[in-house]
Amino acid sequence: MNLFNISWKNLWGRPFSTLISLMLLVLSVSIISLLLLLNQQLDQQFKKNIKGIDMVIGAKGSPLQLILSAVYHIDNPTGNIPLEEANRFRKHPLVKQSIPLAYGDNYKGYRILGTETTYIDHYGGELAEGKIWEKPMELTIGSSVAETMNLKVGQEIVSSHGLIDDVTGHDDAPFTIVGILKPSGTVLDQMMLGAIESVWLIHDEGHEEEEAEEEGETQDHEGEAEHAEEDREITALLITYRSPMAMVQLPSLINQGTSMMAAVTAIEVNRLFELFAVGISTLRAIAIAIMVISIISVLFSLYNSLRDRTYELALMRSLGASRWRLFWLILLEGGVLALMGYVLGMMVSRGGMALIANFIAENYRYDFPVFEFLEAELWLLPITLGLGLLAALLPAWKAYETDISKTLAEG
Amino acid sequence: MLILGQSGRGKTTLLHLLGGLLPIQSGEIRIQDQALSALGGGALDQFRGKHIGIVFQRAHFVQAMSVKDNLKLAQYLPGVKPEVSHIRGLLSRLNLADKLEQKPRYLSVGEQQRVAIARAIINQPSVLLADEPTSALDDENCHAVLDLLEEQASSVGAALIIVTHDQRLKDRFARQITLN
Numbered sequence: 394m395n396l397f398n399i400s401w402k403n404l405w406g407r408p409f410s411t412l413i414s415l416m417l418l419v420l421s422v423s424i425i426s427l428l429l430l431l432n433q434q435l436d437q438q439f440k441k442n443i444k445g446i447d448m449v450i451g452a453k454g455s456p457l458q459l460i461l462s463a464v465y466h467i468d469n470p471t472g473n474i475p476l477e478e479a480n481r482f483r484k485h486p487l488v489k490q491s492i493p494l495a496y497g498d499n500y501k502g503y504r505i506l507g508t509e510t511t512y513i514d515h516y517g518g519e520l521a522e523g524k525i526w527e528k529p530m531e532l533t534i535g536s537s538v539a540e541t542m543n544l545k546v547g548q549e550i551v552s553s554h555g556l557i558d559d560v561t562g563h564d565d566a567p568f569t570i571v572g573i574l575k576p577s578g579t580v581l582d583q584m585m586l587g588a589i590e591s592v593w594l595i596h597d598e599g600h601e602e603e604e605a606e607e608e609g610e611t612q613d614h615e616g617e618a619e620h621a622e623e624d625r626e627i628t629a630l631l632i633t634y635r636s637p638m639a640m641v642q643l644p645s646l647i648n649q650g651t652s653m654m655a656a657v658t659a660i661e662v663n664r665l666f667e668l669f670a671v672g673i674s675t676l677r678a679i680a681i682a683i684m685v686i687s688i689i690s691v692l693f694s695l696y697n698s699l700r701d702r703t704y705e706l707a708l709m710r711s712l713g714a715s716r717w718r719l720f721w722l723i724l725l726e727g728g729v730l731a732l733m734g735y736v737l738g739m740m741v742s743r744g745g746m747a748l749i750a751n752f753i754a755e756n757y758r759y760d761f762p763v764f765e766f767l768e769a770e771l772w773l774l775p776i777t778l779g780l781g782l783l784a785a786l787l788p789a790w791k792a793y794e795t796d797i798s799k800t801l802a803e804g
Numbered sequence: 805m806l807i808l809g810q811s812g813r814g815k816t817t818l819l820h821l822l823g824g825l826l827p828i829q830s831g832e833i834r835i836q837d838q839a840l841s842a843l844g845g846g847a848l849d850q851f852r853g854k855h856i857g858i859v860f861q862r863a864h865f866v867q868a869m870s871v872k873d874n875l876k877l878a879q880y881l882p883g884v885k886p887e888v889s890h891i892r893g894l895l896s897r898l899n900l901a902d903k904l905e906q907k908p909r910y911l912s913v914g915e916q917q918r919v920a921i922a923r924a925i926i927n928q929p930s931v932l933l934a935d936e937p938t939s940a941l942d943d944e945n946c947h948a949v950l951d952l953l954e955e956q957a958s959s960v961g962a963a964l965i966i967v968t969h970d971q972r973l974k975d976r977f978a979r980q981i982t983l984n
Contacts, residue, residue: 394873394880399866406868705866711825712923713853713882715846798826801860802816 396718400725403698410694415734417687422738422777424680427745429769432673434761439465439662442580445490445515447640449656450479450647451629456656457665463494463629464658466504466580467759470496473626474653482630482647487639490515492631497592498552503538505552505568505585507592507627515631516579522546523572529590533572535582537760544570552595582760593625688784691730695723695788706792707800716793723789724782731781735774807967808974809983815967816935818983822965823933824852836930853882857924857962859953861936863916865908871895871919872904878923894922898952913940917949921956928960938970946972 404411442464451459454471461468476493483491492515495507506512510525513533523546525533534544544550549567568587576582632655634640640657647655699706706719714722743764750761809815820826822833824840833840835855843851865874875894876886895901898918908916917937924932934953938946950973957964966973974980 394876394886399869399877402868402873403866704864708864709866709877709881710849711823711852711858712878713849715849717846718849718881798820801825802820 396722396725397729400722400729403702403722404726404729407694407698410697411730414687414690414694414730415737417683417690418731418734418777418781419738419741421680421684421687422735422773423741423745424676424683425773426739426742426770427749428673428676428680429767429773430742430746430765431749433765433767433769435666435669438759438761439665441578442516443658443662445633446631446658447634448632448643448658449629450474450482450632450653451656453652453654456654457661459629459654459656460658460661463631464580466506466584470628471654473628474630476625476627478651478653479627479630482632482643485643487635487643488632489635490633493589493627494629494631495589495592495627497595498554500550500552500568500585501542503534503542503583503585505532505587505592507587507589509589512586512631513574513581516577516581518577518579518581519575521573521575523570526571526587529588529594530568531571531591532568532585532587533574534570534585535574536576537582538585539573544573546570546573578760589627684780687734688780691727691781692784692787694730695727695785696791699723699788699791703795703800706795707797710795710797711801716795719795720789720793723792724785727781727783727785727789728778731778734781735777738777739770805963805965805979805981806973806977807965807981807983808969808971809967810969813983815969815983819858819933819935819965819967822931823856823858824848850882853878854884854927855930857927857929857932859917859920859924859932859934859937861939863908863913863920865916865919867907867909870905870907871900871911874908874919875923875926878926882927884927891926894926895919898922914945918952921949921952925956925960925962929962932957932960932962932964934964934966936968936970937966938968938973943972946970950976 446464449459449463451463451470452472452474458468459471462470479493482488483493490511492509492512493507494512496504497507498505513525520533521536523533532550538544548570550570551567568585568591574581632643634643644655644657647653709719710716746761747763750763753759753761807815807818817826821828824833824843828841835851838851838855840848840851865871866877869877872888872891875891876888879886879890892901892904895904898921900915900918900922903911903915903919908919911919924934932953937949937953941949953964953966966977
């Protein structure tokens with residue numbers, strides 16, 4: 394028997410009010426923790442994948458959409474750009490590195506991206522097995538794709554048109570998987586990569602027979618048919634500047650002098666974060682409000698229980714408990730409640746994170762780590778505990794003040 | 805010893821003074837050569853828990869705890885090491901062995917009173933104080949409770965002091981004080 398024991402039993406001696414306080418605490422702790430996790434994940438995912446890419450060149454449209462599609466692969470491309478026009482900027486003296494991207498097909502929702510091997514190098518991808526593609530129709534795939542779709546090196550797959558899994562496929566042009574990458578925590582994990590020529594090839598071959606049904610389809614396939622080599626198209630070009638001068642010159646040069654659009658990643662990502670920030674700060678305000686309510690509920694629960702327990706407290710004094718013992722006892726009840734709220738809240742937020750991660754993995758092919766523990770969450774512990782103790786302070790003081798003789802005489 | 809007196813004569817006040825529940829304004833109360841007025845705060849609470857057992861008119865318990873835990877509490881609070889074997893022995897002497905794990909509120913009034921007596925003597929006090937222990941009981945139970953109090957007080961060698969206005973008790977005790 395110890396003080397903790399006694400307060401624990403007292404808490405569960407009035408299960409209803411204890412449960413309500415606990416539920417409110419769990420709700421507020423889990424919302425705050427979930428917000429912290431989401432915020433950190435968004436930040437990390439967005440920053441990790443953007444590193445080193447200063448600008449994206451693509452078809453005119455929404456610059457944010459261009460960044461989302463070409464860097465994060467979560468939106469549709471704005472369209473295609475002529476290879477010839479894009480190539481002019483690949484050789485521009487202010488451009489340090491440029492990676493072409495060509496979208497065409499998907500395999501069960503995973504995007505097949507035609508690019509160059511520098512794309513893998515850019516994200517620091519390493520081979521887990523097999524090799525990097527050497528000729529068209531060979532694919533090197535990310536670790537998540539391989540795991541989720543259970544794909545092995547040497548396997549042949551048939552792709553579908555566009556970026557969304559549908560029934561129209563190219564039965565005649567199977568891809569071969571030649572390599573699988575190690576997990577890198579970047580977009581590489583969910584990509585299927587191959588030579589840019591692969592994308593051109595399947596559409597050149599397949600086009601004639603599909604022309605009829607493809608008419609009126611989206612811009613993705615626009616005009617891919619009867620072209621000769623010189624009017625090949627790509628979807629986007631990822632640019633790394635050679636010097637800060639590029640930042641000043643290149644975007645306006647492209648936006649005003651060509652049919653293409655240049656989207657500056659830093660500007661677009663900041664804009665996106667500003668959009669998120671509104672939602673996140675609203676949720677944060679709600680979480681804080683719930684926290685305040687839960688603390689008030691702890692206070693009321695303890696205070697109310699004292700009214701019924703005045704005699705019990707006086708009795709405990711008569712049995713040998715000092716004033717301070719009773720004070721600590723009530724304080725401990727508040728503390729234990731807060732601690733339980735924190736621990737359960739953390740568990741609930743992990744559960745919520747697992748659901749969100751599952752949703753994102755299914756819809757956007759992104760992997761979110763679920764069981765990461767943040768430093769900010771560590772700070773949430775003393776804050777929750779402190780608030781729980783603060784709420785218990787007034788009831789604890791009342792317990793300290795109990796007039797035993799009077800209470801016992803009134804029996 | 806019996807302290808008799810009508811309502812409002814200060815019987816309970818006297819009992820609370822004897823039990824160290826009320827501060828003494830003048831005079832002195834000594835229990836086992838210890839002046840209660842010399843003890844302050846926590847030391848007085850601890851002394852009371854160890855050396856003075858109190859049985860109140862109606863039996864009260866910490867409702868969230870079982871009979872066993874209520875008795876353990878009476879040992880733990882003044883700093884005596886709780887011993888379940890001691891509790892078990894005491895309860896079986898009072899025919900309560902099967903009530904060990906029950907919550908006090910599910911016990912009958914008579915059983916509750918017996919548990920309260922067990923709690924008062926668990927630390928082998930030198931003084932056992934009882935406040936109106938019989939006023940709510942019929943004749944038969946009145947004497948059963950008195951027998952029990954006398955028996956248990958003598959089993960631990962405690963002086964028994966009963967405060968009451970119950971005239972039925974008058975003939976049972978040789979030493980009596982009447983407050984007028």
